[in-house]
Amino acid sequence: MPRNPNKTDYSQGFPEGFETFATITDPRNGGNTRHHFGEILFMALAALLCGVRSYELMEEFCELREKWLRKWLKLPHGIPCANTFSRIFQSIDPAAFAGCIAEHLRQAGFEITAGQIAIDGKALRGSRSGELSHVHAVSAWACESGVTLAQAFVGDKSNEITAIPELLAMLNLKGMVVTLDAMGTQRAIAGQIVEGGGDYILCVKANQRRLHDELRDQFDFALRQLSDKKLDKERWSAARTDESGHDRSETRSILVCHDLSWMDQTVRGEWPGLASVVMVHRHTTLGGGKTRSETSYHISSLGETRAAEMLGYIRGHWGIENRCHWVLDAICREDHNQPRDRHAAANLSTLRRIALNAHNRMPQEGKKPKSLPKRELRAASDETYLEKLLSLM
Template identity: 40%
Template sequence: MSLLAHLQSIPDPRIDRTRCHDLQAILAIALCATLAGADNCLEMAEFGEQHQQWLARFVSLPCGIPSHDTFARVLRLLDAQQLESACQQWLRQVAGQVQGTVAIDGKSVRGSRKGDAPRALHMVSAWAADMGLLLGQCKVDGKSNEITAIPELLRLLHLKGCIVTIDAIGCQKIIAEQLHTHGADYVLSLKANQRHMHAVVQKHFGTPDGDVPGKDNTYAECFTGHGRQEHRSYKVSPIPQALARAAAHWPGLASVVQVVRQRQQADKPASNEVSYYLSSLPAHTPAHVVARSIRAHWSVENQLHWSLDVAMREDASQSYKDQGPHNLSLLRRMALQMLKSDSSVKIGVQAKRKRAGWNLAYLEQLLGISD
């Protein structure tokens, strides 16, 4: 079932006497336009005007193409939770059985903040790194932070058998318990927000007794490129005795991990960074498996957040009122997933958006629709 079909289940927030255009037609045009390069409501309306005859094959247009004011007004009124639910159902259908590493991370939509507003819209996303799939997203409440949004997002997902990676803000007992209960493993970045555990783990790896013998529990790798050399070494260790009492309150916790990153860049002094992680993976898990999951976490930045900023121009999108920023963000993420899922051409996301605008047959292919 295509995303356009899922959008038909969303209730219209407008009263009957004010409706001139079908809600599903407005959302379909907005999605098509976003795929084809539109970045705002004005461009959505222009796309519709230029392709009205083509659009009429798939959606009802009794009053023609909505104006840009209509797009803006409807997106402000539309319940973003309803759109998010429809998108989630489609993403679950696309993803199927999720495997490998799933990275959870947040991103602010900078263009959604204006004047003295306290903060911009902040979205937490789940990214299946090995599959290159967006699994879901959740808005962070304006008066809260990612700690409350991550459990809500996890409730929407089926992650049994996956390794879930989260940065330090998600290193919380309640999140570890939720993942463990649902059959997922975790690798959580440990920093000073968990002061006692961080100090104990740091001391553990800082003493000779903290070194992990055996080739299966240590791993090293080197990277060269972009004018720099980087060496990374990984150590996986059982829970230190000094951490045993605290670890009992972390469901599934089985090991601690140290990562040392040494970087040498031309004309700059060498840098040395040490990171620590809490993990439910057994201490005898080969360190290269743990290393792959830790590295994979950054794909949510490189493949999702970077694409939203550069290819989808998310931070340049000026939308501030009501549900508008959230709904536009959801449309961009769905469009990005469609573009990334297409393997028929070996070009970047920006080029695919242009192709979709130039070639309506390609746009139909992305949408999964036919006559």
């Protein structure tokens, strides 16, 4: 006999104000359904906001918080077991679920009209199984607000180049500066950003051989000819920063060429909106007197942006690594989470980013920002704080 003899519809059950996920189709079928789909997603997100890292702990968290959960949920058959959480996240379509990131921000009234968007990929290393490689996610990060705007997943037999256009199509690029590393330095991607009303700064490496050689030769020649006194302020701009800390000191020097009349027109014409080229040199002195030097080249559609601001964008790009990817690995233990099932790995990755967005958007009390573990602890112990994170108040 089926466990749902009355054929009750459990495919919805989203709490009021939590309709972000209502566009997701309940993947369950058959007569064994006993828990509302929307309620399971609500419980999973609440658990992640409180620092829960596994299906077993989701079940334990919900049992401990059952009285609070019943304020918002019906729970007709009590708390779902860990296997129920697992089956749900294995069955949801990852691409559709990833779309909930942007929808969640929209319903929360979050919008950016200017600033920098960094796009970068991240491997979900715990998802590797057998001959299948790990799932690879590409995310768009709003650098100023510290929020993931959208996410897309790379196909099994593809790479980031195919996922980035899909990701850009989810974003409002008008007035934004989009930064990408060398993998995203593609003519079609540059064109899509410009057509969307945005600007780009793209890192150039040997995967774009002709362009890389053109930039390297030009800057080598320019550095031999230019000095501070000879620098034509209309055609060139330069800046430098010096920083020390953590037993290391680093000097960053940037040179921007705003006049591209010297560039081979066949090369220049391949890149839509190209208006300036950039060289950044980093010299680092490490503990024990060891040194390290690195030079990188970039192209940009920003023609009037001077060197100091350009360096800010290039450095700001790494916020997605330091404030998002590192946090997901070191604190949320994303790489140590091993659901094995590729759909589950991708869907939990999306839910973690929604949870991190909620924490980063939450106004903090006091002068000193609280770390993510402290904010998770507060959510776990303070129901009012958790309700604010869930936008229930």
